[in-house]
Amino acid sequence: MIPKPLGSSLVGTILSRIYGAGVAIRNRRYDRKRDAAVETGRPTISIGGIHAGGTGKTPVTHMVGNWLVNAGHEVAYLSRGYGRQSKETLIVEPGETTCWKAAGDEPTMLHELLPQTWLGIGAKRRHSARRLMVHLGPNAVFVLDDGFQHRTLKRDLDIVCLPSDPLYGSLIPAGYMREPVSSLQRAHILCIIGAKEQAKVLTERARELQRGFPSAAVYPLCQQxxxxxxxxxxxxxxxxxxxxxxxxxxxxxxxxxxxxxxxxxxxxxxxxxxxxxxxxxxxxxxxxxxxxxxxxxxxxxxxxxxxxxxxxxxxxxxxxxxxPTFLEEGHEREFRERVLGVARPKVGKTR
Structure with missing residues (x-):
C-alpha cells in the first residue's frame, strides 16, 4: 500500500512544485556535467522507475541478475535497503545469509533467489561499490536496485519499469511521480508491466511509449x-x-x-x-x-x-x-542480449 498523496490541495501543490524544482536542478547538473557521476570500475546496470512503488522492478531486477549469473558473471546488487533498521554500509557475500532488518526486504529477497550474488547495502552506493571492488573479479557486474534517480553512479544501461496506468500525474507529494515523464529520455530500455489480462492494453501503451521515446527499446511484460x-x-x-x-x-x-x-x-x-x-x-x-x-x-x-x-x-x-513474461516474440532474446552486451569487463576504479 502506497501512502496516499496530498492531491491537488494547496499544500500538496506547493510542496510538489518545490520537489519538482529540486529534481530539475539536480538533473540539469548531471546532464551538463559529465564528470558529476562516478565510474564504478565495472559494467553497471540500473533498474528503476519514475513512480513511487509497485511497478514490478524487483522481478525484473532478479531476471537481469539471473541472466548475468547464467552467463558466468559475478553479480553485485547495490541497494539503499529501504526499510531496514541499520544505517551502516553492509556487504553480504555469496552464500551468506542476511535478514531484512540489516539489508532491507527487497535485497534480502534478491539474495535468497540468487544466493551466489553479492549485496552492497547503503545510502551512498558509491561507497558500497568501492568496498565491493576489493572482492570482485574482472567479470563482475554491478546492478543498481531502484537506481534511476541515483545518478551519482554512471551506468552503462538504464532500465525503467512502468505500470500499465497512463503516464500522467503530479509529482510527490501531491501525486505518485518521482520525476516528470520527460525524464524517460534518459532510459535505454522501458519495461511496461501489468497483469496477463491486460496484454492488449500493455501492447498499446508500449507503442505509445515507443513513439514518445524512439531512442529507447520498449518491452511490454506481464506478471505471470x-x-x-x-x-x-x-x-x-x-x-x-x-x-x-x-x-x-x-x-x-x-x-x-x-x-x-x-x-x-x-x-x-x-x-x-x-x-x-x-x-x-x-x-x-x-x-x-x-x-x-x-x-x-x-x-x-x-x-x-x-x-x-x-x-x-x-x-x-x-x-x-x-x-515477468514477455508478450511479444523475440523481445526476451533482444533484452537479454542487450544486458549481456554491456556486461563486458572494463578497466577502472571508483573515485
Whole structure:
C-alpha cells in the first residue's frame, strides 16, 4: 500500500512544485556535467522507475541478475535497503545469509533467489561499490536496485519499469511521480508491466511509449503467477491444499496481488493489508489467526519480513512465485542480449 498523496490541495501543490524544482536542478547538473557521476570500475546496470512503488522492478531486477549469473558473471546488487533498521554500509557475500532488518526486504529477497550474488547495502552506493571492488573479479557486474534517480553512479544501461496506468500525474507529494515523464529520455530500455489480462492494453501503451521515446527499446511484460511455495519447506504447494486461506500483505499496490490471487480461483476468507515494507509481528499474526485462520497467503517480499518462517506453530504460510513474461516474440532474446552486451569487463576504479 502506497501512502496516499496530498492531491491537488494547496499544500500538496506547493510542496510538489518545490520537489519538482529540486529534481530539475539536480538533473540539469548531471546532464551538463559529465564528470558529476562516478565510474564504478565495472559494467553497471540500473533498474528503476519514475513512480513511487509497485511497478514490478524487483522481478525484473532478479531476471537481469539471473541472466548475468547464467552467463558466468559475478553479480553485485547495490541497494539503499529501504526499510531496514541499520544505517551502516553492509556487504553480504555469496552464500551468506542476511535478514531484512540489516539489508532491507527487497535485497534480502534478491539474495535468497540468487544466493551466489553479492549485496552492497547503503545510502551512498558509491561507497558500497568501492568496498565491493576489493572482492570482485574482472567479470563482475554491478546492478543498481531502484537506481534511476541515483545518478551519482554512471551506468552503462538504464532500465525503467512502468505500470500499465497512463503516464500522467503530479509529482510527490501531491501525486505518485518521482520525476516528470520527460525524464524517460534518459532510459535505454522501458519495461511496461501489468497483469496477463491486460496484454492488449500493455501492447498499446508500449507503442505509445515507443513513439514518445524512439531512442529507447520498449518491452511490454506481464506478471505471470507460477505457483504457491511453502515458506517453511520451499516446496511447491497444490492449490487444492489451500483450504479457506486468509491473505496478508504489506506491499505497494496490494490490489494487484489480490486480483492475481482471485484470478487463480482463490477466494481469501479474510484479508489483512498493511503499508509497503510493513513488518508483521508475532502478536499481530496471532491476533489475526485467532479469527480462525491457519493458512496464510502472502508475497515473497512479505515472507522476508516475518519474525521467522516458522513464526507461529500450527500456521502455514505460502507465498506466490511470480515471474515477468514477455508478450511479444523475440523481445526476451533482444533484452537479454542487450544486458549481456554491456556486461563486458572494463578497466577502472571508483573515485
Amino acid at each position: 503467477a507460477i505457483g504457491w511455495i511453502d515458506a517453511k519447506t520451499g516446496q511447491s504447494v497444490d492449490m487444492s491444499q489451500l483450504h479457506e486461506p486468509a491473505l496478508m500483505c504489506g506491499i505497494a499496490r496490494p490490489e494487484r496481488f489480490i486480483s492475481m490471487v482471485q484470478r487463480m480461483g482463490i477466494k481469501p476468507k479474510e484479508m489483512l493489508v498493511r503499508p509497503d515494507h510493513h513488518a508483521f509481528g508475532r502478536k499481530e499474526i496471532m491476533s489475526f489467526a485467532k479469527r480462525g485462520h491457519t493458512c496464510f497467503l502472502t508475497t515473497h517480499k512479505d515472507i522476508c519480513r516475518l519474525p521467522s518462517k516458522n513464526c507461529v506453530n500450527g500456521l502455514d504460510f505460502c507465498y506466490l512465485k511470480v515471474s
